Amino acid sequence: xxxxDKLYERSKxxxxxxxxxxxxxxxxxxxxxxxxxxxxxxxxxxxxxIIDATKDIVACYKVQIACYEALGMDGLNAYxxxxxxxRENDGIVIADIxxxxxxSTAAMYADGHFKGDFEADFITINTYMGSDAISPYxxxxxxxxxxxxxxVKTSNPNGHQIQDLExxxxxxxxxxxxxxxxxxxxDFVGECGYSAxxxxxxxxxxxxFLDVKKYMPKAFFLIPGYGAQGGTGKDIAExxxxxxxxxxxxxxxxxSAHKGKVEDxxxxxxxxxxxxxxxxxxxxxx
Amino acid sequence: xxxxDKLYERSKxxxxxxxxxxxxxxxxxxxxxxxxxxxxxxxxxxxxxIIDATKDIVACYKVQIACYEALGMDGLNAYxxxxxxxRENDGIVIADIxxxxxxSTAAMYADGHFKGDFEADFITINTYMGSDAISPYxxxxxxxxxxxxxxVKTSNPNGHQIQDLExxxxxxxxxxxxxxxxxxxxDFVGECGYSAxxxxxxxxxxxxFLDVKKYMPKAFFLIPGYGAQGGTGKDIAExxxxxxxxxxxxxxxxxSAHKGKVEDxxxxxxxxxxxxxxxxxxxxxx
Numbered sequence: 148x149x150x151x152d153k154l155y156e157r158s159k160x161x162x163x164x165x166x167x168x169x170x171x172x173x174x175x176x177x178x179x180x181x182x183x184x185x186x187x188x189x190x191x192x193x194x195x196x197i198i199d200a201t202k203d204i205v206a207c208y209k210v211q212i213a214c215y216e217a218l219g220m221d222g223l224n225a226y227x228x229x230x231x232x233x234r235e236n237d238g239i240v241i242a243d244i245x246x247x248x249x250x251s252t253a254a255m256y257a258d259g260h261f262k263g264d265f266e267a268d269f270i271t272i273n274t275y276m277g278s279d280a281i282s283p284y285x286x287x288x289x290x291x292x293x294x295x296x297x298x299v300k301t302s303n304p305n306g307h308q309i310q311d312l313e314x315x316x317x318x319x320x321x322x323x324x325x326x327x328x329x330x331x332x333x334d335f336v337g338e339c340g341y342s343a344x345x346x347x348x349x350x351x352x353x354x355x356f357l358d359v360k361k362y363m364p365k366a367f368f369l370i371p372g373y374g375a376q377g378g379t380g381k382d383i384a385e386x387x388x389x390x391x392x393x394x395x396x397x398x399x400x401x402x403s404a405h406k407g408k409v410e411d412x413x414x415x416x417x418x419x420x421x422x423x424x425x426x427x428x429x430x431x432x433x
Numbered sequence: 434x435x436x437x438d439k440l441y442e443r444s445k446x447x448x449x450x451x452x453x454x455x456x457x458x459x460x461x462x463x464x465x466x467x468x469x470x471x472x473x474x475x476x477x478x479x480x481x482x483i484i485d486a487t488k489d490i491v492a493c494y495k496v497q498i499a500c501y502e503a504l505g506m507d508g509l510n511a512y513x514x515x516x517x518x519x520r521e522n523d524g525i526v527i528a529d530i531x532x533x534x535x536x537s538t539a540a541m542y543a544d545g546h547f548k549g550d551f552e553a554d555f556i557t558i559n560t561y562m563g564s565d566a567i568s569p570y571x572x573x574x575x576x577x578x579x580x581x582x583x584x585v586k587t588s589n590p591n592g593h594q595i596q597d598l599e600x601x602x603x604x605x606x607x608x609x610x611x612x613x614x615x616x617x618x619x620d621f622v623g624e625c626g627y628s629a630x631x632x633x634x635x636x637x638x639x640x641x642f643l644d645v646k647k648y649m650p651k652a653f654f655l656i657p658g659y660g661a662q663g664g665t666g667k668d669i670a671e672x673x674x675x676x677x678x679x680x681x682x683x684x685x686x687x688x689s690a691h692k693g694k695v696e697d698x699x700x701x702x703x704x705x706x707x708x709x710x711x712x713x714x715x716x717x718x719x
Binding site: 216218245314 | 584
């Protein structure tokens with residue numbers, strides 16, 4: 148089974164929940180904070196407890212590498228251990244790295260994040276530099292066991308400054324980016340009808356979301372912006388009207404659900420509850 | 434003295450040469466390749482020999498993190514050691530990381546690359562996501578000892594796909610990006626008249642270079658595309674007509690100059706010669 152088909156199946160089974168391991172010191176339960184180990188080691192223990200508790204109820208995990216780069220080598224050690232642990236437990240992991248560079252450099256990022264210490268299933272990329280920033284990854288996509296999510300229309304307030312510029316083709320920059328994503332993904336479509344070249348589109352701009360969907364009917368979506376950033380289950384229902392065509396990321400709302408409430412080993416009871424609440428919030432509209 | 438003033442002085446003194454440590458296995462001299470140590474350790478020994486030989490004749494170093502991420506933890510260990518070694522030797526280092534994300538994530542990248550294990554002097558960033566992808570770095574820029582280079586018009590063949598789109602404001606996307614860079618840099622201008630918010634513009638499009646310069650008169654440039662990618666000393670002369678307003682990166686042309694010729698400890702004689710040839714190629718037009 149191709150990776151994109153596996154993600155599609157899991158998304159349908161688990162109401163599209165993508166659990167974001169954007170781990171921060173403030174989210175650690177006290178029993179972990181109090182340990183006499185490095186912060187990176189604490190991050191890994193925290194992530195491991197969450198993965199153990201949620202592996203059968205989420206579609207996939209997204210790991211934001213910046214949380215780990217912020218801690219230097221210690222953090223990246225936690226990052227590599229987290230990715231390995233997810234994959235060893237038959238989980239699907241999206242490495243949120245948003246890399247983007249010329250082709251010779253992109254080829255090195257592909258080697259760095261599709262094999263070796265930091266091997267992920269999917270990675271996110273930024274193609275402001277055009278197709279040179281994506282084509283080196285295609286070699287890894289051929290066998291059907293790796294995938295990409297390309298930034299198109301992002302969830303942040305000032306994303307419009309560049310992405311929403313109106314071009315003389317009567318399309319916005321993000322619409323043209325969406326057309327490229329559609330083209331780049333042509334050769335990597337799975338049984339489910341979606342391509343291993345997916346797209347990142349924020350839930351915070353629901354009207355624009357429906358607009359870009361038209362430009363890339365084969366794109367599977369990684370959707371940030373749920374919960375803390377303002378996106379709701381109702382917004383998702385509109386996008387998933389015809390089919391569950393993506394995964395919806397939630398991080399803080401899930402991994403800090405225990406803070407101030409349960410600070411011992413049983414903290415994941417609240418993590419699991421938060422996942423189930425999100426499933427219900429999405430499910431009730433579908 | 435502010436960092437941007439220091440870089441400006443060194444660029445004038447050393448004909449704008451930015452030495453790119455885009456280290457690859459194929460560039461290692463045989464006496465290092467043959468050692469019984471990890472590839473990352475070999476990368477560091479190679480970089481150290483080059484830094485020792487060139488620290489007084491280059492304006493700065495640029496380290497492409499992808500070369501190191503490609504090797505996983507071992508590579509990132511070489512990356513951190515290389516950055517530390519440059520800084521301990523009073524060198525200026527540009528970390529070519531091209532990160533770009535929403536503000537909470539950008540803040541973590543700032544922590545990761547402006548302090549701790551991976552501390553650099555300058556970093557490159559990608560602002561397809563707008564000002565949210567740059568504003569978290571400003572706290573680090575206030576004291577005058579850190580700086581940024583923002584991608585505007587890149588050197589690669591397909592950069593035009595997004596960057597050259599004509600907008601309804603009668604400006605191309607990269608021209609609008611240039612206007613933002615000018616605005617973002619306003620508060621960080623040094624004695625030299627240039628801002629700590631600089632710009633990456635490729636030498637491979639000389640006409641476009643002169644065009645974007647008009648939009649950001651305070652921007653200091655990190656200029657890729659010299660040598661292997663096709664840019665010449667003559668192209669640089671046109672850009673530097675009024676002043677040496679940037680640094681010109683060369684990597685392969687310098688760090689692989691010894692390959693097939695000198696494979697022992699004396700390989701850096703050819704590295705130094707390559708730097709001096711580049712200085713002459715630029716200097717003869719100025």
